[in-house]
Amino acid sequence: MKKLIARTESISKNSSNEHILEVKDISVSFGGVQPVRGVSFGLTENSFTSIIGPNGAGKTSLFNLISGINKVDAGEIIFRGEALQDIHIHKIAQKGLVRTFQGAKVIRRLTVAENLMMAVQGNPGDNLRGFLNPRARSSFESKSREEAMRRLEQVGLTKFADEFAGILSGGQRKLLDLSRALMTKPSLLLLDEPFAGVNPTLVEKLLNVLEELRKDQEMTFLLIEHDLETVMRISDRVIVMAEGKIIADGLPNSIYESEVVIDAYLGSRRRGAK
Amino acid sequence: MSVFLQPGFWVFVLALAGIYGIFSLGLQIQYGVGGVMNFGHVGMMAISGYTIAVLVIKYQWSFWWAAFIGVALAALLGALLGLTTLRLSGDYFAIASIAFAEITRYWILNSDSVTGGTQGTLAIPSESGFSSYTTEPDVILTWIQDRLYPLIGDEASRDLAMVLVVWPFLFLFIWISSRLQQTSWARVLRATREDDDVPRSLGKNVFRFRLQTLIIGSVFGGIAGIFWALQFMLLAPEDFLRIVTFYGWMILILAGATRVKGLIFASIFFGFLYGATRFLDFWPLSLLSSPERAYLRVFLIGLVIVLLMLKRPQGFFGKREEMVLE
Ligand SMILES: Nc1ncnc2c1ncn2[C@@H]1O[C@H](COP(=O)(O)OP(=O)(O)O)[C@@H](O)[C@H]1O
Numbered sequence: 001m002k003k004l005i006a007r008t009e010s011i012s013k014n015s016s017n018e019h020i021l022e023v024k025d026i027s028v029s030f031g032g033v034q035p036v037r038g039v040s041f042g043l044t045e046n047s048f049t050s051i052i053g054p055n056g057a058g059k060t061s062l063f064n065l066i067s068g069i070n071k072v073d074a075g076e077i078i079f080r081g082e083a084l085q086d087i088h089i090h091k092i093a094q095k096g097l098v099r100t101f102q103g104a105k106v107i108r109r110l111t112v113a114e115n116l117m118m119a120v121q122g123n124p125g126d127n128l129r130g131f132l133n134p135r136a137r138s139s140f141e142s143k144s145r146e147e148a149m150r151r152l153e154q155v156g157l158t159k160f161a162d163e164f165a166g167i168l169s170g171g172q173r174k175l176l177d178l179s180r181a182l183m184t185k186p187s188l189l190l191l192d193e194p195f196a197g198v199n200p201t202l203v204e205k206l207l208n209v210l211e212e213l214r215k216d217q218e219m220t221f222l223l224i225e226h227d228l229e230t231v232m233r234i235s236d237r238v239i240v241m242a243e244g245k246i247i248a249d250g251l252p253n254s255i256y257e258s259e260v261v262i263d264a265y266l267g268s269r270r271r272g273a274k
Numbered sequence: 275m276s277v278f279l280q281p282g283f284w285v286f287v288l289a290l291a292g293i294y295g296i297f298s299l300g301l302q303i304q305y306g307v308g309g310v311m312n313f314g315h316v317g318m319m320a321i322s323g324y325t326i327a328v329l330v331i332k333y334q335w336s337f338w339w340a341a342f343i344g345v346a347l348a349a350l351l352g353a354l355l356g357l358t359t360l361r362l363s364g365d366y367f368a369i370a371s372i373a374f375a376e377i378t379r380y381w382i383l384n385s386d387s388v389t390g391g392t393q394g395t396l397a398i399p400s401e402s403g404f405s406s407y408t409t410e411p412d413v414i415l416t417w418i419q420d421r422l423y424p425l426i427g428d429e430a431s432r433d434l435a436m437v438l439v440v441w442p443f444l445f446l447f448i449w450i451s452s453r454l455q456q457t458s459w460a461r462v463l464r465a466t467r468e469d470d471d472v473p474r475s476l477g478k479n480v481f482r483f484r485l486q487t488l489i490i491g492s493v494f495g496g497i498a499g500i501f502w503a504l505q506f507m508l509l510a511p512e513d514f515l516r517i518v519t520f521y522g523w524m525i526l527i528l529a530g531a532t533r534v535k536g537l538i539f540a541s542i543f544f545g546f547l548y549g550a551t552r553f554l555d556f557w558p559l560s561l562l563s564s565p566e567r568a569y570l571r572v573f574l575i576g577l578v579i580v581l582l583m584l585k586r587p588q589g590f591f592g593k594r595e596e597m598v599l600e
């Protein structure tokens with residue numbers, strides 16, 4: 001454990017000026033529950049970090065704080081040098097920090113394509129002023145539609161494009177949620193268990209998509225994921241949470257072998273697997 | 275029953291339908307598109323109608339400027355309602371909106387020296403002692419009547435002239451509204467009917483969208499107020515009771531909240547129901563007093579809404595899938 005923490009500190013010291021996100025000692029409580037207790041970490045630009053931890057560890061709550069859906073009771077969240085904790089959710093998203101939802105929230109009564117098209121940033125048609133400029137609106141719409149169709153192709157949902165999203169299965173909704181977040185062209189994407197219920201072949205394909213985005217668009221990722229194989233494959237850093245705190249933070253292999261982590265989390269999983 | 279055979283009855287039904295159609299178009303863009311449950315819509319109509327009467331009678335303004343200011347004030351009232359209460363959750367907003375319209379009506383009721391109080395616009399103090407506000411637009415209505423007289427004689431009523439004025443506006447507004455509903459602006463609003471966190475997390479300022487739809491709907495309410503004022507030629511506080519808002523809601527439910535064209539059919543149906551129930555004076559209904567018959571009208575209209583909710587929750591023209599998806 002000590003070794004791990006030491007390593008983390010050296011990581012963050014070396015690169016503190018390149019941090020796209022800096023979370024400083026944040027906490028939140030709801031009534032008697034305190035799902036996040038003094039969490040701190042920084043994310044290097046263009047990195048891929050995974051968060052693991054048992055159910056109820058506070059991972060989703062942490063995402064809710066970073067994305068602004070819940071406000072912190074204490075601490076600071078700095079994104080590209082700017083404090084986020086008092087900023088509205090939509091402003092945070094506009095800055096390029098976007099998240100998906102563990103429950104894969106889709107808008108059921110919009111079509112699958114509409115769900116995606118809604119996510120494109122800088123749409124002149126979102127503004128009443130744009131109403132007076134139908135040409136700009138419709139050219140933006142057709143570009144958005146094209147992009148939406150490309151995303152749907154990627155996740156094998158093309159044939160559902162014009163169906164209400166409400167008819168999709170749980171796994172399909174996850175894919176739609178992920179694609180929708182990508183439509184915003186975020187610089188930092190928070191993914192909350194995006195692969196649960198998605199078939200392994202497709203997961204493989206999506207991991208490649210994410211890796212490409214990381215390379216080509218210089219995106220930064222923070223992923224919550226239960227499947228360790230996936231985590232080990234794609235992450236260059238793993239954060240372990242339990243009971244609202246970070247209990248380990250380091251390179252994937254060192255986490256995999258750490259005693260603390262095995263006790264707190266992995267142990268039960270590995271034993272359970274056998 | 276012979277009243278239903280008279281053209282005059284149907285002309286009145288159409289005039290009423292046109293006005294209520296524009297009124298409901300406001301609710302449609304607010305609720306049908308944006309999920310904003312405004313139960314105080316009648317307040318917008320009251321404000322614009324009364325603004326016209328007061329500015330013309332008390333301050334001798336031109337009708338046209340007064341109408342413009344009336345609609346602007348309705349929009350302002352919508353903005354004020356939204357800014358103060360739209361951040362509340364949907365149910366609370368609905369209640370707050372009722373209160374807002376009631377406050378407006380109480381203010382009208384109790385400001386005798388401006389609005390004429392309980393006696394209505396006839397009692398608005400005026401230097402000339404003249405208490406009509408429709409002189410200027412009446413020139414147009416009379417002109418239309420004069421053109422029609424050689425063709426249809428006494429059927430060339432003021433009501434018919436109103437129909438010919440109101441309905442083109444209704445069609446124009448339906449066209450504008452359906453264009454508006456094809457924009458990505460409306461798409462975001464439709465998303466907010468289900469969930470706030472999703473559009474917000476995609477960078478949409480949900481509050482701004484809701485406020486905008488509330489204001490646009492209020493403008494329609496205000497415009498309906500102009501035509502209302504023109505149709506009835508005098509206004510009283512009891513014209514703007516809560517029930518009027520619910521008449522608008524009934525039309526919306528009949529039409530299917532998400533379908534703009536169903537509105538035409540539903541407005542005429544409502545106009546008929548409203549007009550017809552005035553004439554329910556045959557036996558045994560003739561035993562009832564006229565206020566009792568007025569209650570019967572409300573009862574009948576309520577019954578239609580309930581039956582409709584049971585049999586066709588999507589309205590006559592709505593898509594059922596849009597109602598039942600989970
Ligand atoms: N808004 C909230 N109100 C009350 N309790 C909450 C809220 N959000 C999260 N919690 C609680 O916080 C704890 C952590 O939940 P969560 O963050 O979803 O864990 P994880 O995603 O790691 O499984 C749970 O006990 C949950 O009930």
Ligand SMILES: [Mg+2]
Nearest residue numbers: 059060061102
């Ligand atoms: Mg979770």
